[in-house]
Amino acid sequence: xxxxxxxxxxxxxxxxxxxxxxxxxxxxxxxxxxxxxxxxxxxxxxxxxxxxxxxxxxxxxxxxxxxxxxxxxxxxxxxxxxxxxxxxxxxxxxxxxxxxxxxxxxxxxxxxxxxxxxxxxxxxxxxxxxxxxxxxxxxxxxxxxxxxxxxxxxxxxxxxxxxxxxxxxxxxxxxxxxxxxxxxxxxxxxxxxxxxxxxxxxxxxxxxxxxxxxxxxxxxxxxxxxxxxxxxxxxxxxxxxxxxxxxxxxxxxxxxxxxxxxxxxxxxxxxxxxxxxxxxxxxxxxxxxxxxxxxxxxxxxxxxxxxxxxxxxxxxxxxxxxxxxxxxxxxxxxxxxxxxxxxxxxxxxxxxxxxxxxxxxxxxxxxxxxxxxxxxxxxxxxxxxxxxxxxxxxxxxxxxxxxxxxxxxxxxxxxxxxxxxxxxxxxxxxxxxxxxxxxxxxxxxxxxxxxxxxxxx
Numbered sequence: 001x002x003x004x005x006x007x008x009x010x011x012x013x014x015x016x017x018x019x020x021x022x023x024x025x026x027x028x029x030x031x032x033x034x035x036x037x038x039x040x041x042x043x044x045x046x047x048x049x050x051x052x053x054x055x056x057x058x059x060x061x062x063x064x065x066x067x068x069x070x071x072x073x074x075x076x077x078x079x080x081x082x083x084x085x086x087x088x089x090x091x092x093x094x095x096x097x098x099x100x101x102x103x104x105x106x107x108x109x110x111x112x113x114x115x116x117x118x119x120x121x122x123x124x125x126x127x128x129x130x131x132x133x134x135x136x137x138x139x140x141x142x143x144x145x146x147x148x149x150x151x152x153x154x155x156x157x158x159x160x161x162x163x164x165x166x167x168x169x170x171x172x173x174x175x176x177x178x179x180x181x182x183x184x185x186x187x188x189x190x191x192x193x194x195x196x197x198x199x200x201x202x203x204x205x206x207x208x209x210x211x212x213x214x215x216x217x218x219x220x221x222x223x224x225x226x227x228x229x230x231x232x233x234x235x236x237x238x239x240x241x242x243x244x245x246x247x248x249x250x251x252x253x254x255x256x257x258x259x260x261x262x263x264x265x266x267x268x269x270x271x272x273x274x275x276x277x278x279x280x281x282x283x284x285x286x287x288x289x290x291x292x293x294x295x296x297x298x299x300x301x302x303x304x305x306x307x308x309x310x311x312x313x314x315x316x317x318x319x320x321x322x323x324x325x326x327x328x329x330x331x332x333x334x335x336x337x338x339x340x341x342x343x344x345x346x347x348x349x350x351x352x353x354x355x356x357x358x359x360x361x362x363x364x365x366x367x368x369x370x371x372x373x374x375x376x377x378x379x380x381x382x383x384x385x386x387x388x389x390x391x392x393x394x395x396x397x398x399x400x401x402x403x404x405x406x407x408x409x410x411x412x413x414x415x416x417x418x419x420x421x422x423x424x425x426x427x428x429x430x431x432x433x434x435x436x437x438x439x440x441x442x443x444x445x446x447x448x449x450x451x452x453x454x455x456x457x
Contacts, residue, residue: 037069045083048076063097070094071104074111084115102133106142113146122146137167145176153184171200175207182214190214205234209241216248224248239268246277253437255281272302276311283315285435286386291315306336313345318389322353373401383434386441396445403452411455419455 037051052073056066074090077083091108094101109125112118126143129136144159160177163170178193194211197204212227228245235241246261262278265271279294295312298305313328329346332339374397376388387393404423408416426448434441 037072045076045080049073049080052076067094067098067101067104070097071101071107074107078111084111087111088115100132102129102136102139105129105132106136106139109139109146110142113142113149119146119150123150135166137163137170137173140166141170141173141176144173144180148176148180148183151183153180156180157184169200171197171204171207174200175204175210178207178214179210182210182217187214187217191218203234205231205238205241208234209238209244212244212248216244216251221248221252237268239265239271239274242268243274243277246281250277250281250284253284253439255285255435259285270297270301272298272305272308275301276305276308279308279315280311283311283318286382286389288315288319288389304335306332306339306342309335310339310342310345313342313349317345317349320389322349322356325349326353371395372397381431383431383441386434393442393445396442396449400445400449400452403449407452407455 037048037055043051052069055061055069056073058066070090070093074087074094077087077090088108088111091104091111094104095108098104105125106129109122109129112122112125123143123146126139126146129139130143133139140159140163144156144163147153147156147159157177157180160173160180163173164177167173174193175197178190178197181187181190181193191211191214194207194214197207198211201207208227208231212224212231215221215224215227225245225248228241228248231238231241232245242261242265246258246265249255249258249261258281259278262274262281265274266278275294275298279291279298282288282291282294292312292315295308295315298308299312302308309328309332313325313332316322316325316328326346326349329342329349332342333346336342372384372387372394374384376384376394379385379388387397404419408419411419430441430444433439434444
């Protein structure tokens, strides 16, 4: 869920199907093999596979015992590297022997879903499991996950409702229904369901980060950060948790903490969205070189990531390179035709190119009449570089300087001394505060201009 960007449904661990009382111990295979297969959940996958194979390979064993052993072996194979294909073959054999075994249909549907296979076939298998056993809460829950993955959210919610009705203490169903409410835009219900999931299972890291995403949408950033921090404590090796918390810090304009979290996410997994998110924070900080490097790294990993092109276009605009900005906006729109930000940016850039030309802008001089009050070529302070990179801030700076000089000339010597002190304090506070969370440089400059204009009147 970033998250996330962005909203990701937590994986459902495979159920272990024990043979139980249905297994006859009067088998041609040794009794120890039957016992190892029965206790499959506590043994290593290789031991389970060997024990169950001894039962499956004896054609004289009852069909029900061979079906049960096939399902246990399928589960063991699914937990080994590259064993998914063999697991599905085992379940196919089990269904061929007993087409009315609901657990077999449920397991195959779950494996197809989790293995990235045909979601329609996975949904069909899980529906067959429900048809054979309408009281199977897990089958409803798993089918809900498949529906969610297919963005059939109403169907998914209906399945989670049924699973919870059948099994009210089913933490996974509460968690996944909450995540689906989030995807559906119902963040209050998402928080409620995920909170219930955590009451039932307080060690579920995925529920914390999903609830954190819902809190972020509700604007409750402190709660979002607290949940992501708890998810990180429970499972510190999941990069998405750091990325999610970084997004919350960025929303609070605490860009240094955001960048630290993106750094950790990238150490765990160099993914294009992590580079893009870190690039955004560098851009907001005014560190344009670092931002450009991150955007470029993101596009090396995924040349079709529309968001990165859009955000790099914004950066190029601030850097005065209209030609590159326009090219990036156009690429973003080609990859994502519904991107309204890219459409608006392209339209604005085309207008500016007609008016000002496509060549990168030269540093604005103090006497140019259309830039800030100081010479950008000589800018040293970070805040001055930010003002130089943003035409609106540059114009505001010039208006502020001109208003200050007009007021200074129109007031008494004593009042002028007070005005000089207040202007000095304004600039000093601006220089040290403009990167702090909640500090809006543009608004502060506008407010200062308004006060100067009022003094002039």
